[in-house]
Amino acid sequence: MNASGPGKTIAEKILASHSVSPEKKASAGEILFCEVDFLMSHDTTGPMAVQAFENMGGVKVFDPSKIVFIMDHAVPAPYERIANMQAMMRSFAKAQGIPLIEGGEGVCHQIVVEKGFVSPGNLVLGADSHTCTYGALGAFATGVGSTDMAAAMFTGKSWFKVPETIRITLKGSLRKSCSAKDVILKTIGVIGADGANYRSVEFYGEWIDRSSLSDRLTLANMVVEMGSKCGYLCHPDLGIAADKDAKYVLDVEIDLDELVPVVAQPHAVDDICPAKDRSDVPVHQGFLGSCTNGRIEDLRVAARILKGRKIADGTRLIVTPASRTIYLEAMNDGTLQTLIEAGATIFPPGCGVCVGTHGGVPADGEVVISTSNRNFKGRMGNNKALIYLASPATVAASVLQGRITDPGELEAE
Amino acid sequence: MMKIRGRALKYGDNISTDLVIAGKYTKTLNKKDLAEHAMEDLDPDFGKKIQGGGFLVAGSYFGCGSSREQAPVALKEAGVLCIVAKTFSRIFYRNAINIGLPLVECDTDVIEDGDVLEYRIGSDKLSDTTRNIDLAVSPLPEIMVEILKEGGVVPYIKKHGGF
Numbered sequence: 001m002n003a004s005g006p007g008k009t010i011a012e013k014i015l016a017s018h019s020v021s022p023e024k025k026a027s028a029g030e031i032l033f034c035e036v037d038f039l040m041s042h043d044t045t046g047p048m049a050v051q052a053f054e055n056m057g058g059v060k061v062f063d064p065s066k067i068v069f070i071m072d073h074a075v076p077a078p079y080e081r082i083a084n085m086q087a088m089m090r091s092f093a094k095a096q097g098i099p100l101i102e103g104g105e106g107v108c109h110q111i112v113v114e115k116g117f118v119s120p121g122n123l124v125l126g127a128d129s130h131t132c133t134y135g136a137l138g139a140f141a142t143g144v145g146s147t148d149m150a151a152a153m154f155t156g157k158s159w160f161k162v163p164e165t166i167r168i169t170l171k172g173s174l175r176k177s178c179s180a181k182d183v184i185l186k187t188i189g190v191i192g193a194d195g196a197n198y199r200s201v202e203f204y205g206e207w208i209d210r211s212s213l214s215d216r217l218t219l220a221n222m223v224v225e226m227g228s229k230c231g232y233l234c235h236p237d238l239g240i241a242a243d244k245d246a247k248y249v250l251d252v253e254i255d256l257d258e259l260v261p262v263v264a265q266p267h268a269v270d271d272i273c274p275a276k277d278r279s280d281v282p283v284h285q286g287f288l289g290s291c292t293n294g295r296i297e298d299l300r301v302a303a304r305i306l307k308g309r310k311i312a313d314g315t316r317l318i319v320t321p322a323s324r325t326i327y328l329e330a331m332n333d334g335t336l337q338t339l340i341e342a343g344a345t346i347f348p349p350g351c352g353v354c355v356g357t358h359g360g361v362p363a364d365g366e367v368v369i370s371t372s373n374r375n376f377k378g379r380m381g382n383n384k385a386l387i388y389l390a391s392p393a394t395v396a397a398s399v400l401q402g403r404i405t406d407p408g409e410l411e412a413e
Numbered sequence: 414m415m416k417i418r419g420r421a422l423k424y425g426d427n428i429s430t431d432l433v434i435a436g437k438y439t440k441t442l443n444k445k446d447l448a449e450h451a452m453e454d455l456d457p458d459f460g461k462k463i464q465g466g467g468f469l470v471a472g473s474y475f476g477c478g479s480s481r482e483q484a485p486v487a488l489k490e491a492g493v494l495c496i497v498a499k500t501f502s503r504i505f506y507r508n509a510i511n512i513g514l515p516l517v518e519c520d521t522d523v524i525e526d527g528d529v530l531e532y533r534i535g536s537d538k539l540s541d542t543t544r545n546i547d548l549a550v551s552p553l554p555e556i557m558v559e560i561l562k563e564g565g566v567v568p569y570i571k572k573h574g575g576f
Contacts, residue, residue: 356437
């Protein structure tokens, strides 16, 4: 309980504790200048941040130990312009003493989680919209652009509008064919792609209490797809909690007992429908990977479905483990062998396929079913392709059948 | 503060930064290269239409998705003087202000393609002189007006040495 007024949400608490003006209440709507704990930038947003840093008169970054650069958006470099921009980041990092994680190590958000860079209660900025992933670790973590990153690298500070918060309660439990991805897609469908714009979200419920960290990372990763600035899975291990009398702008309940495997249809992430209602849609390519669903648990789910089988004629499957650690784990436990034998092509850890910058570009009119987080027109490098988003199980079932398939359909056989 | 005046070029709702500039074109620091591909997946003639300067007018949730700052940079370099939309995605909103590209949040339903618009940064109204109406504008927080006055965060910090 808070003695100095009404209770605080998690977002309000973290911003209040980092504000340079402690006299301000840090309640929703206020604008605060705050000191940041950690900054992350990658090879798409980093070069522009370096340029802005130098143009604003920056000589030394505020604290190189609180910054990391991660090469993941187009690795290994596909052509010389990208290679040279990555080289520019390397030389800036070296001169400033900023740790730089090389291409091949993994997707930035997975790396930040694996390396333990972020703790509960931290205030984190990343020059990537999916920085909200670290909400699963109890941080106020949000995406910014390159100039915000540059200003924060220079001053150690940024300004924040304290967000209102939506409380989402997940009731009941999930059927076997559903996963965390179905939960977040359904939630986005209910809230809408802009329903949480400028806001934060807090998730509660028994399913959250029992869920794995991998599941919670999948949920936190996609809160930005409903516009949210940051999101929290209020699990006993989160390390931070809202006050009991915190104020919420909206209360939403979602019934998990009713949930079936779903897809987000092209070209909107909130256009959700049951996978079984699209079973007439042929699939040309499956993508298993990304910061949303490239973890070992996701690869294993797909391998269980594909074990001893072959993907359908006329379909392709691309798999990118989200990190080198996951890659090795999947190699050692036979998951990769199963996927490769089923017909998968393994692409190195990174973001290229999801964001259309490196590998796996679909042809005109082709249908992709993907475990990633965005299906905007043009997302994977071709504006004439159609992208459906789904869980790892639905992607595996769909490439096996060559059409969009509810994974529950395979169990019933 | 300078008044912005120009013709409206109107598009719809939910224009993502992937549509403003595709990921495959973002790997450059050359603003002209970015401008060349601005909005091309939505309107291949965008570059020609906006040349010489104008208002980009849209519906709700402009700039959703990726945090790529290449999106507002590409639009500004292509000739967009100001973006008017019912709502903006928060990351795009910050990025545009940060690079000195003014944004206006107001009801855009009454604005039609080709209307002449006028806006002064920090003002509480946008004028559609073709239709002879003033539209109420959501106020900009003080810090954003200050940043826009300097032309963006880079010149702002260069002048003030920080926030």
